[in-house]
Amino acid sequence: MSFAVRRLQKELSKIHKDGLPQGISLVKADDFDEWLLDIRVFGENPLYKGQRFRLKFKFGNNYPIEPPEVTFTTGLERQIPMHPHIYSNGIICLDLLSPSQGWSPVQNVESVCVSIQSMLASNRKNERPEGNDEFVARNTKSPKHINFVYDDPTV
């Protein structure tokens, strides 16, 4: 049993035992490769009010030393949220998810969800990142291997 699987088992049993913070719910965790979670944003932010967004976590064998690949996915009544750091193909530009910069093995699925939830909650701009169309059209890399420049401390 690999390190990642043991750690994810522990996280999963903790989620089942203690539950997840408000607005976050586990949709699918049938294996230790890919989990789906739904998040909702509370408060009066009109951009996301009443909506649910689906996050897809893909874990590698080196989790939690390396970060999981976290993207938004579309689905039944699930859209990609409008945000200046979220591309329309679901890729999230967040330093926390970068292997070399923000990630720390102390993070877990729950803490990543909470970070993304607050990143949405504090946003006021109804826009996509600069160069979204070009990026979405040509990007073939997995989000983990894209060199984002994390320069915006406001959101």
Place this chain on the structure above:
Amino acid sequence: MSSSAPASRRNSAISNKSTSTTTPDKPTPTHLDLRTLRYVSPPDDNLCCPICHSPFLDPIQTRCRHTFCSDCIAEALKNSETCPIDRKPITDEGLSPAPILIANMVNDLVVYCPNAENGCTETVPRHLVEGHVRETCGWVQVECGVGGCKEMVRRNETSMECLHRLVKCEFCLEEVRRMDLDIHYDTCAGISTDCPHCLTDYKRSDWKSHVQSCPEASIPCSSSVYGCPTILPRREMARHESTCSFVHLTPVFRRHESQISELALENRMLRRRLDLLYPRATQPESNTNSEEPQGPSVLDEQTYHILSEQEHLRTDLDRLSESMVALEMKHTMHFINENMRVKEEMVAMRTAINGVRMQMHWLLNMRAQAPFQPMMPMMGMGVMQQQAQVVAQGGTTTQGGETVQRRHSEHQNVKL
């Protein structure tokens, strides 16, 4: 019936045995992975490594006084040389063993024996688990050792007697290993067993044939297929059958059965022939009639295939003949058009020739009259020159010495 139950029991016995013999990977202390241990009570979160979320193994403290398992922090530092918690830069030199208090607390956590799934019920403090597995756990595979035997055996099954020794089964005289004797007894053909019907003892090997003839075994009436519900012990069946009306009627049933099957066969043949002769008319009939689903469906399939093929060919033929007609029409039209044009041209040529002929006549007449009118040749010469010019340009017709205007218009006519 009689043989399947012991067979399945034997299989399960074998699978049990095989699981118990696969355990030797675990026992050797070097293979014991402390990360896989199960804790009796859920450990305190403060004693769990923030990276692996398990109680610390060999706890290490960073310079910023955070504690991790030594393996976990080593892995994390390979990726990024900062403390995973507060991101302060650290290197291998910045690491030191955690306070002994912490190490003692995690080492005293009570765990289940790693062989718990095989049956060991012991729980021991974590730092003693290796010793337990190495020395005392009864579920670890060890060498038998009796009389130099090298085979493996579970520690709690070791005794003065080697379990791998071959012993003779007292019932069937077959040689089996001592440890397999109990399993062998379950299936041994030499052991006698009670017939459940007549309660007499039979050897297991003879039992099967005995059940076929045991007078106490319950059997159904021989006419049960025709509807007799009676089930009686074999010895009473003869009496029942002498009075059973189903048995008396059996010959009649049999005859009817054979007749029906013959008729069904004949019916099938006839339907097949009918289908071939009138495919469309019989289609719905064969669909609604589900008496013989197997035969007709195969036949129908083939027939339909042929019919559809025929239909295809017919449409192809239709299309081809249509295009043939169209082609013919086109050709005819083309031919007619061409013909018209040629005819018109011929008419035009004929008129042109007539004109030339008239002119010739006129010229000959002129020449014949020439000696009598000396002034005429001058004029005639001029007219002739003009006319020859015009004829050379387009085969113009002209009527004698008429005006150029007239010839011009005729020239246009010819062009039409």
